[in-house]
Amino acid sequence: MVRYQRADPEAPRALIVALSPPLLRLFRSQIAIREHAEDLLQETWMRIHRVRHTYRPGEPVLPWVYAIARRVGIDGYRRTRRITSHESTMDVLPERSAQVENRALPEFATLVAALPEAQREVVTMMKVGGLSLEEVARATSCTVGAVKQKAHRAYERLRKLLEAHAAEGWKGGIDELR
Amino acid sequence: MNCGDEPSADALSQIERRIVADLQVVRPVMPAGNIVLFAAIFASLLFIAVYSLGAFAITVMSPLQTSTMLGTTAIGTGLLIYSLIHQMVPGSLHRVSPSLLPIAILMSMMGVIAALFQFQPDADFWPRAWVCLRAGTPIGFLAGVPFWLVLRRGAILSPTVTGTAAGLLSGLLGTSVLEIHCPNLDALHILVSHLGAAILCSIAGFTLGLRAERRSASRPFIRRP
Structure with missing residues (x-):
């Protein structure tokens, strides 16, 4: 630089x-x-x-x-x-993609889309960008404590989402994610 | 994680060509120099305004009231300058959330004013309040110009947050001038007209920042050639 x-x-x-x-x-x-x-x-x-x-x-x-x-x-x-x-909205919804239908492991982007914006941002920077807690705090103009809290809440929510997904019939279960 | 492909070599070389074509030596921002600059602007404008209006409140207030009020304003000003310096550099580590700081400063000042001064019913409340607001708010707006000149070299991340903080900093200058100048010690008068000047200036800063943010979001995407 x-x-x-x-x-x-x-x-x-x-x-x-x-x-x-x-x-x-x-x-x-x-x-x-x-x-x-x-x-x-x-x-x-x-x-x-x-x-x-x-x-x-x-x-x-x-x-x-x-x-x-x-x-x-x-x-x-x-x-x-x-x-x-x-833009005008569509009258008929498009068919659900095969990925959703076959109960495969949900795509990362689909999973984190369910999170509130602030939590999604933290998880994406940490897991996609590989940033540390302090680096995320710097990048988002937040305190380290606030980032920790957002990450914790996001993981909790993701865990619940994956458990719900597994309960609906995904054969692999969440163990495959670990 | 299936989050996408690598960028194409063609796209990367196009970005590189555009950057290299405009490559010039730049001088990095100097936080220490900017702190001095902000403090110097604040102090010099405060001195000029108090010199021209007069320091009548100092003779009326008790030493405790004077020191606590000016001390609280000085701490708030210092924290705002510190926060603005960090906002000028993307990726800075903030000890206090920059979006919460202006609210915290205003709340603590309200608490200090309510604790230090008495509420005295005044039949001429609004005419007196209007006189002080009319004197303090323009000072704040005027101070916003040199602060903006310093800030425009950085502060690119969140114009709304930066605008609010810069507006409050300018407004605190107006409030400080009124605290030193106005001999009216009614708590409600100080809250509404002295601190009101700071609140009005921070609202103006927020509005300008919001406008800048919307303008930035309304620009079309850069088209790849």
């Missing part, structure tokens, strides 16, 4: 190659914005480039990048919501 701030042309390449895959996974793990994941990735890098002076040398890079990506994701979500609110 310091080399990037000093305009070393090799530095952005190294950052883009290293950080784009987890950022794309982060955007794709959010159902509301997954369609625009690649656009959001590009927008994140443009915004990172615009505000690269706000990175303080010596500080961890990941929370800084994720904080900016989170903001881009929020803007993207609001933009998508604004666009879809102008």
